[in-house]
Amino acid sequence: MELLSGGEMVARALEDEGVEFIFGYPGGAVLHIYDALHKNCHIPHILVRHEQAATHAADGYTRSTGRTGVVLVTSGPGATNAITGIATAYMDSIPMVVLSGQVQSHLIGEDAFQETDMVGISRPIVKHSFMVKCAEDIPVMIKKAFHIAASGRPGPVVIDIPKDITRPDEKFEYKYPDSVKLRSYSPSTRGHTGQIKKAVRALVAAKRPVIYAGGGVIQGGGSELLTELARKLNYPVTNTLMGLGCFPATDERFIGMLGMHGFYEANMAMHESDVILGIGVRFDDRVTNTLNKFCPDATIIHVDIDPTSISKTIAADIPIVGPVDSVLTDMLNQVDSLREKEEVEPDAAAIERWWQRINEWRANHGLWNEPQYSQDSEQIKPQQVIETLYQVTKGEAYVTSDVGQHQMFAAQYYRFDEPRRWINSGGLGTMGFGFPAAMGVKLAHPDRDVVCITGEGSIQMNIQEMSTCTQYDIPVVIINMNNGYLGMVKQWQDMQYEGRHSQSTYQDSLPDFVKLAEAYGHVGMRVDTLQELEPALRKALSMKDKLVFMDIYVDPAEHVYPMQIAPNGSMADMWLSKTERT
Amino acid sequence: MRRILSLLMENEPGALSRVVGLFAQRGYNIDSLNVAETEDVTLSRLTLTTHGDDRKIEQITKQLNKLVDVVKVVDLTEGAHIERDLMLVKVRASGSQREEIKRTTDIFRGQVIDVGATLYTIQLLGTRDKLDAFLKAVGEAQIIEVVRTGVSGIARGEKVLSL
Ligand SMILES: Cc1ncc(C[n+]2csc(CCOP(=O)(O)OP(=O)(O)O)c2C)c(N)n1
Ligand SMILES: [Mg+2]
Numbered sequence: 001m002e003l004l005s006g007g008e009m010v011a012r013a014l015e016d017e018g019v020e021f022i023f024g025y026p027g028g029a030v031l032h033i034y035d036a037l038h039k040n041c042h043i044p045h046i047l048v049r050h051e052q053a054a055t056h057a058a059d060g061y062t063r064s065t066g067r068t069g070v071v072l073v074t075s076g077p078g079a080t081n082a083i084t085g086i087a088t089a090y091m092d093s094i095p096m097v098v099l100s101g102q103v104q105s106h107l108i109g110e111d112a113f114q115e116t117d118m119v120g121i122s123r124p125i126v127k128h129s130f131m132v133k134c135a136e137d138i139p140v141m142i143k144k145a146f147h148i149a150a151s152g153r154p155g156p157v158v159i160d161i162p163k164d165i166t167r168p169d170e171k172f173e174y175k176y177p178d179s180v181k182l183r184s185y186s187p188s189t190r191g192h193t194g195q196i197k198k199a200v201r202a203l204v205a206a207k208r209p210v211i212y213a214g215g216g217v218i219q220g221g222g223s224e225l226l227t228e229l230a231r232k233l234n235y236p237v238t239n240t241l242m243g244l245g246c247f248p249a250t251d252e253r254f255i256g257m258l259g260m261h262g263f264y265e266a267n268m269a270m271h272e273s274d275v276i277l278g279i280g281v282r283f284d285d286r287v288t289n290t291l292n293k294f295c296p297d298a299t300i301i302h303v304d305i306d307p308t309s310i311s312k313t314i315a316a317d318i319p320i321v322g323p324v325d326s327v328l329t330d331m332l333n334q335v336d337s338l339r340e341k342e343e344v345e346p347d348a349a350a351i352e353r354w355w356q357r358i359n360e361w362r363a364n365h366g367l368w369n370e371p372q373y374s375q376d377s378e379q380i381k382p383q384q385v386i387e388t389l390y391q392v393t394k395g396e397a398y399v400t401s402d403v404g405q406h407q408m409f410a411a412q413y414y415r416f417d418e419p420r421r422w423i424n425s426g427g428l429g430t431m432g433f434g435f436p437a438a439m440g441v442k443l444a445h446p447d448r449d450v451v452c453i454t455g456e457g458s459i460q461m462n463i464q465e466m467s468t469c470t471q472y473d474i475p476v477v478i479i480n481m482n483n484g485y486l487g488m489v490k491q492w493q494d495m496q497y498e499g500r501h502s503q504s505t506y507q508d509s510l511p512d513f514v515k516l517a518e519a520y521g522h523v524g525m526r527v528d529t530l531q532e533l534e535p536a537l538r539k540a541l542s543m544k545d546k547l548v549f550m551d552i553y554v555d556p557a558e559h560v561y562p563m564q565i566a567p568n569g570s571m572a573d574m575w576l577s578k579t580e581r582t
Numbered sequence: 583m584r585r586i587l588s589l590l591m592e593n594e595p596g597a598l599s600r601v602v603g604l605f606a607q608r609g610y611n612i613d614s615l616n617v618a619e620t621e622d623v624t625l626s627r628l629t630l631t632t633h634g635d636d637r638k639i640e641q642i643t644k645q646l647n648k649l650v651d652v653v654k655v656v657d658l659t660e661g662a663h664i665e666r667d668l669m670l671v672k673v674r675a676s677g678s679q680r681e682e683i684k685r686t687t688d689i690f691r692g693q694v695i696d697v698g699a700t701l702y703t704i705q706l707l708g709t710r711d712k713l714d715a716f717l718k719a720v721g722e723a724q725i726i727e728v729v730r731t732g733v734s735g736i737a738r739g740e741k742v743l744s745l
Contacts, residue, residue, distance in 0.1 A: 119596060124607045128650040131596065148650060183745065184592055184653040308644040311637065 004174040006135035007032035007166035010099065011041040013142040016176040019043050019070050021061060021443055023054035027074025028114060029101025032166035046443065046472060049464040051078050053436035055085020056462070059094050060437030063423045064398055065444045066219070068095040068150050075101040076114030079160075080121065084430060086156045087125040091427025092242060093219060095154035097145045098122075102131070104164040118160045127155030135165050136172045143180045152187025153306035154219060188305060191322030191330060199277070199301040199318045200334040206275035207350035208297075208357075209235045212258065212287075215242030215426070216280020216304060218419040222324035223247070226279065229332055233346055236358055238266040240281055242426040245416035250395070255358060256367065259287040260564045261408040264365035264574060264582075267562065269358055270295055271572035279303040280324050283314040284427075293570035303327050365562070365576055367412055372561065372577070379555040380530050382406060382481050386413035389451065389479065392537045397449040398441045400424065402434035402458030405487035408560040410453045432461030438476040439465060449477070449541055456482045456510055456551075466520040469547045477540050478549045480513060483556040491559045495575075517549035527552040584613070584633045586658040586665055586735045588743055589646060593619060593626045597651035601628060604649065610634070610642050614667070614710075614732030625653065627743075629734045631710075656743050658735045665735040668705070669713045670695075672726040675702040683720065690716045701726060709733075 004012060010033050014022065022045045026034045037045060048054045051073045058069025073082045079100040089096045103112040119129045128148050130141050138161075145157040203209060217226050223246045230237045230253055237247040238258040247254055256263025258270055270276065276298045281287070283302075288294045294314055302309075302316035303324060310319045320327055338344040362369055373383050386409050389397070395415055401407040401424040416422045423441060425433040438452035459480055469476065489504040514524030523546045527536045533552070540548040562574040565581065575581045591597045598617060605612050610632060617628040632642060639657065646655045658665070675683045680702070687694060687704050690712065696703035706716055710733060717725060737743070 120599070123596075123600060123603050129596070182650065185650050306648070308641065308648055312641060315637070 001173040001175060003171035005032070005036065005166065005168045005171050006138055006161070007036035007168060008040070009135060009138040009172070009174050010142070010161070010166065011036040012174060013139050013176055014043055014070060015041060017142065017146055020067065021046055021058075022070050022072050023048060023058045023440070024072030025051050025054060025074065025078055027078045027101065029075035029103060029163045030072060030078075030161075030166075032163065032168055033072065033099070033101070033161070035168065036166075045072075046439070046468065048436065048468050050462065051081035052084050052432065053439075053462050053465045053468070055082050055089065055096070055098065056430075056433050056436035057440035057443075058096055059085060059089050059433075060400060060423055060440030061444045062094050062096060062440070063437070064420050064441040066221075066420065068097055068146055069440065071096065071098045073098070073100050074114070075103055075118070076116045079116050079118040083121065083125070084432075086122055086158070088425050088428045088430045088433060089156045090125040090127070092215060092425065093154050094156065095149035096156040097142070097149055098156060098158045100158060100160050102160045102162040105162040106164070108162065118158060122158045125156070126158050129158040129160065131160045132162065132165050135170065138165075139174060139176045140180060143177045144182065147180050148182070148185065152185075188322050189326070191303065191320045191327040193330065195318060195320045196327060196330045197334055199320060200331055200338060201344075202275055202299050202301060202318060203233070203277055204335065204338055204344055204346050207347060208269075208272055208274045208354045209233070209351075210269050210273040210276050211235050211237045212240070212270065212276055212278045212281055213237060213243045213246050214240035214279070214281030217243055217246040217324050218280070220280060220305065220324035222280065222328050223419040225325060225328035225332065227251070229328060229335070232332070232335060234351055235346075236269055236355075238262070238270065240287060240426070241411055241424065243280065244411060244422040245419045246280075248417040249415035250417055255362070257411055258571070260289075261412065261560050261562065262564075263367055263412070264562050264576065265358055265361035267564065267571045267574060268361045271570055272357075273298045275299045275301065277301045277303070278316075279328075282309040282312065285313070288314060289564045289566060289569050289571050289573070293568075295571065368415075373558065377555055378529070380527070380533055380552060382409045382483070382554040382558055383413055384530065385479065385481055385533065385552055385554060386410050386453070388534050388537055390414050392534065392541060393449055393451070397421070397451045398423065398445060400434045400438040400441060400450070400452045402452070402454040403429045403431045403488075404455045404458060405483070405491060405558070405560050406453050406455045406458075406481040408488075409481075431458040435459060435462050435476075435478060436465050438478075439469060439474050442474050442476050443472075451477045451479055453479045453481065455487060456480055456484065456513070457486045463516070466517065466522060466547070466549075470521045473545070475543070475545050475547050478547070480549065480551050481554050482510075482513070482551055483554050483558070484510065485556050487556065488560070490556070494559065513549055513551040517547070522547040522549055524549045524551065583635070583639075584631060584659070585639050586629060586631050586663065586733055587643065587646065587655060588627065588629045588658050588735055589655040590620070590625050590627055590653045590743060590745070591649075592651045592653065593624050594651060597626065598628070600649050600651055601646065604645055605632075608645065610638070614730070616732040616734050625745075629732070631733050653745065654743060656737070658737060661741065662738040663735050664738060665709050665733050666707055667710050667713055667733045668707050668731040669716075669728065671704050671706070671717070671720075671728045672701055673704060673720055673724045674700060674726060675724075676700040679724070683724070686716070686719050690719070692716065
């Protein structure tokens with residue numbers, strides 16, 4: 001058997017695991033590992049400019065591919081800088097393995113230089129964590145970490161590695177295991193047949209059904225099956241912010257995103273529905289609005305791999321714990337067998353009436369029906385930027401986003417027909433996510449258009465990554481929807497604080513983004529008018545080998561609508577414009 | 583409602599902090615907690631008492647099960663079970679009080695396990711209610727120090743919590 005040092009084992013185990021990229025940043029505690037990477041490891045390492053960006057880049061890589069991302073950081077500040085990205089991944093159930101250096105074992109607990117209790121600090125935001133006690137454990141621990149991160153409800157796993165464990169002069173036998181078993185961890189592999197039968201009966205008997213599908217469908221590889229089920233039944237589908245793309249947005253059965261900034265027709269349909277199939281979703285507060293007013297007539301079927309998601313906020317009438325792909329397969333079979341054996345199938349007339357009602361909602365206030373924003377001003381409306389981008393990219397781009405109004409406009413107006421194309425921080429809402437995530441996506445898909453939709457607030461939270469893009473030639477397109485404000489904050493201040501804009505603008509201190517991009521060796525473009533918009537976007541997207549930073553000035557007065565009315569509102573209580581409400 | 587949850591978890595550093603952290607993080611209550619190794623040194627058994635409505639207890643149980651270190655969880659209060667809490671208590675005992683306290687201790691089937699000039703140390707085993715009742719009987723004024731292990735419990739009959 002081969003003899004390797006702890007540091008070499010880390011490098012080799014990552015290779016044996018088939019890791020494609022390491023996103024990281026060196027420092028004292030991980031120098032042995034970095035040396036091992038340098039000497040004999042073929043995995044490309046992407047040196048970011050801030051550890052937070054390493055986590056987001058790994059995250060973007062993962063969201064766009066389904067493969068677990070890997071982050072390597074040093075102890076202390078390196079580890080704490082990674083925390084926001086770990087929390088971001090945790091909230092959206094993204095598999096990630098984070099290797100953090102730690103001070104030498106004998107110094108732990110002594111407040112040594114760059115010592116932080118990483119296992120402790122990260123505990124509430126990881127799926128699991130390990131502290132390596134001896135080098136021999138490294139291969140199994142790394143295998144376990146990848147297994148835990150990617151299986152069941154995925155999530156980030158931290159491995160904290162004291163420096164002495166990786167020292168080059170002590171070698172141990174190395175063998176990477178093919179698989180690992182954990183007696184205390186066995187995620188569900190199938191849904192309960194009886195429950196699935198019950199669910200399908202309820203679903204088929206529905207007169208006003210809605211399929212409410214989320215990120216879990218994408219992660220669980222259930223998009224195609226879900227699409228098949230919805231088409232077979234001819235039922236409307238709404239998606240959460242995290243689920244966009246799990247059902248084709250251009251299918252007429254798609255009724256848009258739901259929730260706080262969801263589509264009018266989606267929120268109305270949910271509120272009036274009699275049966276809801278919630279799948280890969282968690283009925284979170286940005287969807288449900290006030291819990292005791294949530295969908296008063298609906299029987300709730302809830303499918304999720306994670307039992308804790310079920311009946312946490314909204315009690316499920318028919319809970320099903322299981323992987324979405326197997327449950328959907330069972331459901332499809334069940335729909336067929338009900339039809340064949342018992343001649344039970346959806347009530348076509350009732351479903352037709354339901355569609356008529358939905359189509360009325362669509363016609364009245366649907367965002368895609370006709371513009372729901374005023375087009376009277378000279379200024380570019382943020383919605384127009386997304387609509388134009390959608391046309392120019394033919395809906396085929398990978399779109400990452402930051403957090404704010406621009407994110408909601410992107411979610412509303414870019415129509416995702418495929419899973420893993422829309423990449424945003426839904427659960428944690430992390431400003432600064434979009435750009436580094438786009439780097440990860442572009443590295444995974446070098447031949448595809450990768451666009452980061454951001455705001456002048458968010459982009460400045462990780463703008464240093466322009467340097468990383470120079471170093472590794474990562475030609476993403478940054479669309480900075482520059483409204484000169486922390487727009488989403490401003491919107492709330494307009495609506496709830498009588499327009500007192502406390503600390504939500506920067507008083508003419510924004511950089512010249514064009515020059516800034518150029519300073520890093522990239523292309524900058526400034527766009528002020530609607531006439532320039534489309535040609536500029538076309539031009540930017542045609543420069544395949546250049547990072548293009550588009551600084552697009554948009555109307556700062558624009559608000560995101562619909563917006564659910566809280567507190568105490570139901571899903572159906574929405575502002576539809578500054579003056580109109582349901 | 584009060585519940586006794588008993589769980590087996592990996593006997594590994596960090597496992598306990600994950601359980602305790604879960605309660606803090608999600609705003610669940612821990613009324614008592616005890617933990618020790620089992621006959622299998624790779625496993626620890628942790629027993630805790632908590633309270634909440636059925637929904638809450640269900641969430642707590644599910645969240646505990648979700649922890650990677652936790653091997654098994656049972657709610658002992660769902661079936662017939664035996665619970666015990668061990669209490670050591672120092673009470674003032676001088677003059678005529680000595681006899682009185684000894685008598686109370688006997689009634690509760692406790693033992694005086696240490697004797698000082700002016701105090702007794704008493705050991706008492708039982709359910710939480712019994713220990714509470716003893717403290718009440720002795721009277722607050724007499725009590726100097728109380729230490730309790732927290733509830734541990736086991737199912738009655740054939741039911742066992744094992745791998
Ligand atoms: C790290 C972080 N800090 C603060 C917030 C709160 N927040 C949400 S949206 C927003 C404003 C974002 O501004 P910008 O990026 O310019 O986007 P806009 O809303 O203007 O489109 C803020 C401050 C957050 N989500 N993330
Ligand atoms: Mg802004």
